[in-house]
Amino acid sequence: MLKSEFTDASGRAWQVRITLAHVKPLREAGFNVSAIGKDVGTFDVLSDPETFARVLYLLCESQADKAGVSPEEFAAGLDGPTIHAAADALLAAVADFSHSPAVAKAVKERLPAMLADAEAKTIQLVNAAPPA
Numbered sequence: 100m101l102k103s104e105f106t107d108a109s110g111r112a113w114q115v116r117i118t119l120a121h122v123k124p125l126r127e128a129g130f131n132v133s134a135i136g137k138d139v140g141t142f143d144v145l146s147d148p149e150t151f152a153r154v155l156y157l158l159c160e161s162q163a164d165k166a167g168v169s170p171e172e173f174a175a176g177l178d179g180p181t182i183h184a185a186a187d188a189l190l191a192a193v194a195d196f197s198h199s200p201a202v203a204k205a206v207k208e209r210l211p212a213m214l215a216d217a218e219a220k221t222i223q224l225v226n227a228a229p230p231a
Contacts, residue, residue, distance in 0.1 A: 107176030117196035
């Protein structure tokens with residue numbers, strides 16, 4: 100099941116939660132959470148690592164402030180494996196924000212298997228490609 104939390108490469112734990120107070124700053128950062136479910140391209144902007152880090156920091160900013168973690172220190176804790184864990188946490192937070200509790204629970208339970216299937220298919224395609 101997807102959880103709306105992740106641990107960064109520095110060992111710091113973060114909770115990812117979207118509230119109405121985040122809608123405008125997220126939109127200004129390039130992530131229109133209000134368009135989820137209406138525009139299939141809503142998540143495309145998050146494929147840019149800088150935008151992803153900015154969105155993630157906005158959602159964790161109050162925690163970072165309490166811990167004395169600057170935006171630069173926060174970003175330094177986002178290595179490859181952490182980015183994937185943080186993306187899962189963001190997906191869980193989006194499900195919690197944009198769906199009823201029952202639907203959010205179903206999404207968080209089923210999405211990991213769907214993502215694993217897509218990843219397995221990608222690996223098959225890569226392995227099937229002729230060597231360069």
